[in-house]
Amino acid sequence: MSGDPLFAGGVDWVVVAFVVVKALIGFTIVMVGVIFMIWFERKVIADMQNRIGPNRAGRWGLAQTLADGIKLIFKEDLWPDKADKPVFRLAPYLSVAPAFLTFTIVPIGGVFSGGNDGAVELFGRRTWLQVADPPVGVLFLLAMSSIAVYGIMLAGWSSGSKYPLLGSVRASAQMVSYEAALGLSVVAVVLLSGSLSTHDIVAAQAGSILDWNVIATAGVPFAIFCVAATAELNRPPFDLVEAEQELVGGFHTEYSSIRFGMFYLAEFMNTITMSAIIVTLFLGGPAGPVLFGPPLIWGILWFTLKVLVFLFTFVWLRATLPRYRYDQLMDLGWKRLIPLALGWLLVIGAQRIGLDRGWDRFVTGAASLVVLTLAAVALFGAIRVAERRRQSDQFGEVVA
Amino acid sequence: MTSTERVYPGAITSEGAQELAARGASTAAELLREQGSVLRLSEVAAAEQADRAGPEDETMIINMGPQHPSTHGVLRVMLELEGETVLRTKPIMGYLHTGMEKTGEDLTYLQGATNVTRMDYASPFFNELVFSLATEALLEVDIPPRATWIRMLMCELNRISSHFLFLATNGMDLGAISMILYGWRERDMVLQFFEKTTGLRMNHNYVRPGGVAVDLPDGWRDDVLRLLDALPSRLEEYDDLMTGQPIWRGRTQGIGLLTPEEAVALGATGPILRSTGVPWDLRRDLPYLAYDQVDFNVVVGSYGDVFDRYAIRLNEIRESIDIVRQIVDRMPGGDYRVQDRKITPPPRARIDESMEALIHHFKIFTEGFRVPEGEVYVAVESPRGELGCYLVSDGSGKPYRLHIRGPSFYNLQTLPHMMRGGLIPDAVAVISSVDPIMGEVDR
Numbered sequence: 068m069s070g071d072p073l074f075a076g077g078v079d080w081v082v083v084a085f086v087v088v089k090a091l092i093g094f095t096i097v098m099v100g101v102i103f104m105i106w107f108e109r110k111v112i113a114d115m116q117n118r119i120g121p122n123r124a125g126r127w128g129l130a131q132t133l134a135d136g137i138k139l140i141f142k143e144d145l146w147p148d149k150a151d152k153p154v155f156r157l158a159p160y161l162s163v164a165p166a167f168l169t170f171t172i173v174p175i176g177g178v179f180s181g182g183n184d185g186a187v188e189l190f191g192r193r194t195w196l197q198v199a200d201p202p203v204g205v206l207f208l209l210a211m212s213s214i215a216v217y218g219i220m221l222a223g224w225s226s227g228s229k230y231p232l233l234g235s236v237r238a239s240a241q242m243v244s245y246e247a248a249l250g251l252s253v254v255a256v257v258l259l260s261g262s263l264s265t266h267d268i269v270a271a272q273a274g275s276i277l278d279w280n281v282i283a284t285a286g287v288p289f290a291i292f293c294v295a296a297t298a299e300l301n302r303p304p305f306d307l308v309e310a311e312q313e314l315v316g317g318f319h320t321e322y323s324s325i326r327f328g329m330f331y332l333a334e335f336m337n338t339i340t341m342s343a344i345i346v347t348l349f350l351g352g353p354a355g356p357v358l359f360g361p362p363l364i365w366g367i368l369w370f371t372l373k374v375l376v377f378l379f380t381f382v383w384l385r386a387t388l389p390r391y392r393y394d395q396l397m398d399l400g401w402k403r404l405i406p407l408a409l410g411w412l413l414v415i416g417a418q419r420i421g422l423d424r425g426w427d428r429f430v431t432g433a434a435s436l437v438v439l440t441l442a443a444v445a446l447f448g449a450i451r452v453a454e455r456r457r458q459s460d461q462f463g464e465v466v467a
Numbered sequence: 468m469t470s471t472e473r474v475y476p477g478a479i480t481s482e483g484a485q486e487l488a489a490r491g492a493s494t495a496a497e498l499l500r501e502q503g504s505v506l507r508l509s510e511v512a513a514a515e516q517a518d519r520a521g522p523e524d525e526t527m528i529i530n531m532g533p534q535h536p537s538t539h540g541v542l543r544v545m546l547e548l549e550g551e552t553v554l555r556t557k558p559i560m561g562y563l564h565t566g567m568e569k570t571g572e573d574l575t576y577l578q579g580a581t582n583v584t585r586m587d588y589a590s591p592f593f594n595e596l597v598f599s600l601a602t603e604a605l606l607e608v609d610i611p612p613r614a615t616w617i618r619m620l621m622c623e624l625n626r627i628s629s630h631f632l633f634l635a636t637n638g639m640d641l642g643a644i645s646m647i648l649y650g651w652r653e654r655d656m657v658l659q660f661f662e663k664t665t666g667l668r669m670n671h672n673y674v675r676p677g678g679v680a681v682d683l684p685d686g687w688r689d690d691v692l693r694l695l696d697a698l699p700s701r702l703e704e705y706d707d708l709m710t711g712q713p714i715w716r717g718r719t720q721g722i723g724l725l726t727p728e729e730a731v732a733l734g735a736t737g738p739i740l741r742s743t744g745v746p747w748d749l750r751r752d753l754p755y756l757a758y759d760q761v762d763f764n765v766v767v768g769s770y771g772d773v774f775d776r777y778a779i780r781l782n783e784i785r786e787s788i789d790i791v792r793q794i795v796d797r798m799p800g801g802d803y804r805v806q807d808r809k810i811t812p813p814p815r816a817r818i819d820e821s822m823e824a825l826i827h828h829f830k831i832f833t834e835g836f837r838v839p840e841g842e843v844y845v846a847v848e849s850p851r852g853e854l855g856c857y858l859v860s861d862g863s864g865k866p867y868r869l870h871i872r873g874p875s876f877y878n879l880q881t882l883p884h885m886m887r888g889g890l891i892p893d894a895v896a897v898i899s900s901v902d903p904i905m906g907e908v909d910r
Contacts, residue, residue: 116648312537390642
């Protein structure tokens, strides 16, 4: 919370009140967002599948999520005999808390262009439109998504049941490996912005659309981040952790009542948060043209619209794509995304150094691309050789 | 182990225990069968294999079914897993056993079709057809050409609807959840025609010994042609959604491999057998009805994997659409059932006018008709493979023995062979590609 001008004049009760109110507003935004996101997902996917979708509770079924939530609260809370009860109870909270905490570092609005620092003035105090701005913002994001893994892993493990166990084994492997790809693609953004703080990252993209990180990093880290984020969210086509057709319900098979509801809540919270993070890191956050009226409103509007595009894409993917298999997912993560993210980091790093030293941009770019290609050839050659060896091992041995 | 947990003794059959036992407690023969190695290993290698069983605490025996989202009803598959890799598989059935074969011995031949139609509930016309053909073979009656062609029409449409059901569930099992609704939508178009013709969407009791229950409704030609015009473009959409999809191909190609020798030795028929490259289709190789008078291709695969089985069914829909077009063009006129009052009931109007008709009607619906002594086996190509009916008559009005060779029952035997060494997602894909209908397996 270092950079926020709110704290410039020391901490008094007004500042504390500000922080509390901001946290409440942030929480409300996410909760209301989840309610509408679930409705949105069900409606959109129903439309894609030639169905009507929820249309009974409230106008256009808008109150469906509310009705489902109330129903879940009043359902009997069951747990298996073999469950490890304290852990079984703890797991849903471990899932929900990080989902909300991650949202706190997202700047949802503010004017950054024209030398402004994105602060708004309220009751004589100036503050940023985000709950918190830790100087280690991006690291905080990665830390929170690591904690979310615990929620899922412990849920599956503590259920004392076989299918959830398989789900949690998948979860830990999948989320940990995609964390690596996620982190490496963010490093490119951090290199360009020169800061880990999400506020500074947004401020660095405030100029024209060419300053947006998706363009400044030539799209590759953006693509990697999107794929890794989908895997991190356990959304289709990477929803192996809860693959209904394979593992019944995966880690939440044995959960019922509101405990199940909390996993559901966490999943949708994460979807919204991750979309907001993508927009913040790569698409300039609230950046966008101001057509008329106060620029502050336009910032929030652009931010919401960009987030909606990603939310729609997640639903679209779910309606369209078959599910990856576990080993294919690992291949994609370790053999494609991580090497690519590392290689691209090299290119961007070379560009940054070249900029400092006054080297020719195109020579640096060409040279690093040549190195990248050579490295790719070497890597994929090695992978090919390893695969061939493994196959010959398999065929050499008759016993499975 | 908590106090609430009780140990039930496994059900014992003449083939040994029904459930998958731990490695140490299994005989070498059982291990081989459960590993799907019976046809792959020599006796010597088999003996070696039994000794090489790994430590038990590294593997996990898990039940897939009878309640599981992707075991297509109440199939229960016990799997031995090492991590997610399937080491042994044992399909267990009997959860839908309703004794339909035994019930058939207590029903007249006219009632029999109502009974058998519930066996393979996704393709009811084939059950009725094979039962009717068997009865007619014993009766030695020739049915009118129109009845034959109506039967072909309904069966080919049923093949289309059944394969749509497969495409729907196969898509969903592999995670393409929209497929279930698309497949269902197309299947429903076909079922609407069935409803218009027979009065029911499933379990029609339409094909009966001696012909069919009623003639085709007015305007049936337009209905069928409208259907045939709508379906091909939908199939192209499936190609977009699945066939050319890289993830789909990754999930299906090279998965669940079966060799032609294994398929033949295990008695697999239908798309499973054809996926291995064996061009065996009863419609062409042992023609029944009037299949020798229509042109169609037998679709075969070359790798024997899940993708081949998917592609075969997709293209069989196209072939069936072709056949139905020919049938629509060449549908003969005439009677839709034999005019033998000892076998088929008289028209409703005649009952009010003729005493004789009333008596025939009464006799047929109370005690049925007598069938000459003898036994017969008739087989047809159902969407799942060779659907056979073995019928023994002792000369009375009810069958002495009715046995149905359900293709799904034999196709299930291939599971251990196809699943070995795969992962759980592959196991799901394999079960889905076999497309078993448990009603037919348990009968």
